[in-house]
Amino acid sequence: TFTVRSGKLTIKRPQAANAVDEYQIDIDNTFGEAERSTFRGFKEPTLLYGYICALLPSQRTARVQIHTRTLRDERELWARDQIDKILGKFLSRIASAEMLMQAGSLKVKRLSPEKGRDNNKLFVKLADPIIEINNDHFPTAVFQRRIIKVRDPDGAECLALEEDMSLMRLDAINSEKKVTVASIRDEDKLAALDRVLEETNFLGVLEKHRSDTGKSKAEFSIVIKPNFMFAYNQSDRTTYTDPELVGRLVDKIRNAGFTNIAVVEAQSTYGEYFERRSVREMAEYLNYDGAPGYKVVDMTEDATESRNLGPHLGYHPVSTIWRDANFRISFAKNKTHAYAYYTLTLKNIYGALPLANKFKEYHCNRDIYHTAIEYLETFPVHFGLIDAYESADGPFGIFADTCPNLTRTVIGGEDLVAVDWVASTKMGVDPMISQYMRLAVKAFGKPEIKLIGDGSIYRPWLNVPVALTLFTHKGLDANYHFGNLFYNSCAHMDENRFKLKRNPVHIRFLRWISLPVRRTFFKFTNEKPTWYNRMVSRGLNWLGY
Template identity: 30%
Template sequence: MDDMATVAAVRRSTRTRPLSPARLLEDAVTRAGLWQRLDERAAGDPGGLSVLVTPGTSTYGDLTTAVSAVLVEQLIDLLGDRGYRNITVGAARCGPDVWLEGLGLLQTCRRLGYGGCTQRGNTYRIADLSEDVEPARFPTSSVLHGSGMSRAWLEADFRINIAKNSTHPEFGYALCLANLLGVLPQADKHHHYRARRDGAEVVVDLLRSYAPDFHIIDAVVSSHGCAGSYVGKPLGTGTVIAAPDGALADMVGALLMHVDPVSSPLNARVLRDHGLPDDYHLDADLTPYQGWRNPPRALVEAVRRLAPDGRAHRLFSIASWQVTPGAAEVTDPALARLSRLLTTLIRVADENPAASAALCTVVGTAASASFTVRAWRTGFRKEKVRRRDVSLAVDPDAYSHRDFDRINGLLQPLEEIIDALPADAWLMRWQHLDHSILFGCERTVNAPYAEFVRRVDISQTISYMADYLGGRVHVVSRDVQGRPTRQIERNLYLAQPNYMAFYGGPPIDVCKLEKISYEERSQRIAWQTVHSPNGSAEYDDGSVVFLPADGGNRTRIVVRVRQRFTLPLTWQVFRPETRPKLREPLVQDSYQRFFTRTLDNFEAQYEGRPYRIGRPWEKQDDMLAAELPTQRLTEAARLVRSVTAQALAVSKLPGQLGPDGFRHVAPVDVPSRFGLLEDLREELRPAVSGFWQGLREAVARDRRSR
């Protein structure tokens, strides 16, 4: 099959040559080589080959946003004509389908037209790809390592992925690759595959381990406009696209929309890491669709600025779907109103410039607020920042043992320079070198060396660093005791220095080769940066050494690094290298703060104290019930109404009326109108007392350490 030609076929119905959807489908899959690939896989037994068809089924009463069930059943008939009768339809849902939970997926599929039997009598099963989940063999380098997949997906002999032809307010367009997010098992796709993990990395790793065998795009009736994947806006495009490769099918689909295929960050990542097939062929007319409207660039950029792991992005995603009348009125009326506003603006924005401007303004304002919140948390509320699950982002097989073994030799000249620099009062040394920073520091801690190296794993040094957000480690080799000696690691940190987040500075995201050695009187880890997925760093090389001190009664930690991080555009224009009197104090202060906290973390690891920043992701399987900002707004409105009602309530006057005509009131007769404030005070009392107790314990601990 590897020698079979890779063809992307486009069949179109025109005024001069009108074709039915069934004919478009048959011609497209035939020209793209579906039958040859199926026959080769079946090896003469088509009835024994299990075929899984996964059409996009995300819809809220608007069939325009879902793949046509009629087209899917026509494909099943074509398969049946050739003897392939062991067919399962696996429903793929890509959106935050909050409103469908009560209905159930199988019932929803029936409403979409999937009845289990075609008009020609070919039967098929319907499978919920979020059920009957089994462990999957994703490698340790994968962002999906440890995740499962539906048994229907894992055991299928041949998988056909069918996507709807539609625009998307964040990706720009959403076709076959975007539809693959829907075949993953977790019901809340946004939480698990867009927020906790990067959607592009998820798709890349899925293609590497469990890729579909064939892809089809249903463009008979497309959904275009500002958010065609969310709010249906039908356009008769009379087209079916078919290809054995999803990236190739999406490239053709994007060209027909008259957009750059790499304008979608999801597709750009797949094209970069997965690439297109060798020697592919296009059997296609790529004339763009007449009357097609893509999302405004301002809207796409605004939505991308909404961090996927934030509530604002989740709120926009949910509210942009059409709300079933009455579904959210009782539990979250604010969300229902916001949904009606957004869907109304989306529907008219393409023809109404004022509505388009209003939509972009609403989303842009939310994006600015979200950006400010993220920057504030980076600098001042690090416990609120979400940690990240990531892939390794590099191919472990691309590096030999020699690449790891030469790291120490590459670092040695730089370490000699660092050691020769004068140390300041904090035993820290630093120097500019070729637009990068050479830095070194050390600390001797009151911990016996043998016990310190037992509790503090040298191979986990990167995760002890300050502002560590998460990462992934792939061990390449181990010694006879099972300890890692060579490993590849990807690690993420908050923007450095933290205030760079206010200027748009991204998190530090680097992939490193690491060499680890265990000697009788020392342990050492040295690393070299080989890739930065987000371009945040050019250099982030260095080493950490554990050494015995005072005859082994204490432990000496030595850190040496070379770093060069990419500055935000504002600072690039400012050119701090031309203002050394301003730059040098800033550099010295930022490095002193970062590595002081890093050395503190080593001690905390030894003592068993918590030191990690950020919030871990919830353990529960779903986050469909996660609180949204509109829920807080609803509760706030209810609270205001309650307080107002109490304040305006007419009650019996206190006290007793005396014979002199005056009302005599005792203190106990006065009713409390501040019950809510009293309750709030009682709620805050444990937190306040706990704060002061913690402060007293910290002061006592500092005194003991002196």
């Protein structure tokens, strides 16, 4: 510890040349703590540590608490992730400690790495940071310093210096824009959505776009693109955007005076295999009933015009309602993806492409990445929302999740790249691992993000392994006939609702072979999760922590 004898603090404001504030230090109420130390570590694993130093000048006391762990920054590499987790537990056990400096003495005691054990011995943060400085030049994470107010283990309130590391990189890439993204965690999903819309000034953004068009609120066309055409069973709510959240969004829009609102989707490859898979039939099945005041439009049936949309899409059908919309909203579901690692608001626009047999037309004949970005470049989307109230993680999150991840979050903002950047970081992956994100950053740039709300990493959360993405790209998509046969044999649906269109002998045989796998990863109608489901879920859940 050290004592201050004299000094002053000078603050110069860059926006005003002559604006200088000077503060004299009150030596009777000023006290400090200083350290000189060296961290010695390996290249792998990357070390993370949390540090809080709280001072009580009147008592000449300094208390420091340090928690050490490892950065698990490649969650798609399961074996390495588990090694990092084990090493993190070991490091946390030997290096997490409290130092109490008082009356010229130093007392050191260990802090437990286990959650909950030392809760009554830890600092409690009392408010938002007074000052925060982010050093974002490190390659793996953002090093943060904050002045905060805390309550110490003895109940005294004091100021403290906090040092921490964050995976959430909010700086701009190829962009001068600044946008707000809200990530709100709340047990009440409607309250979470309401706060996201409020914090991001959604209605203000909507009104500005209307004003720019010069149209009346009745004429101004709004389309909402949820994600529900890959749903297989209404009981698995992790596979489709919650219709209650969409209804709440529509209520907010209508209460602001807008009435020309449509919920839009395009047909998917599942319709090639199963009956009753049109957009309107799926909307009815999943309770997108239009009661809050919207119409449901099938953008496959609505595609009455074709135009040249770029080198990958070429001369391609265009949905009329999507083309003519004045304000487009992507309302995605929070899921992992066997091709792109994650599917959020950018990937959701791939689902807006009108051609129904997407596996043939895009996966095999064009590609799934450039096509979505070209569609976005032609028809910009003005706002992005993510339903992460119940999420689907693991290797097959895009298809099903029998035991949902209760992430209880809604994320939103007016820039899709920024929204997806926050949401994918919360999954514990580098956002640029997805080609959707790489192409979008190249095409549109990544703005500087002001994050409001919860930026913490989901725990548990299990990502898609690299090997699976290689199989889907190089195996299934490499040959249409093989991939089509695979999906036809392994896809599972609500048996009472969606019947196979064609069921020849070889398909019946292959579906009989795939039944144990489908019972493991899919929900069956009128059945509770089987012991297969529970066993696999526990294993994946363990990997996700």
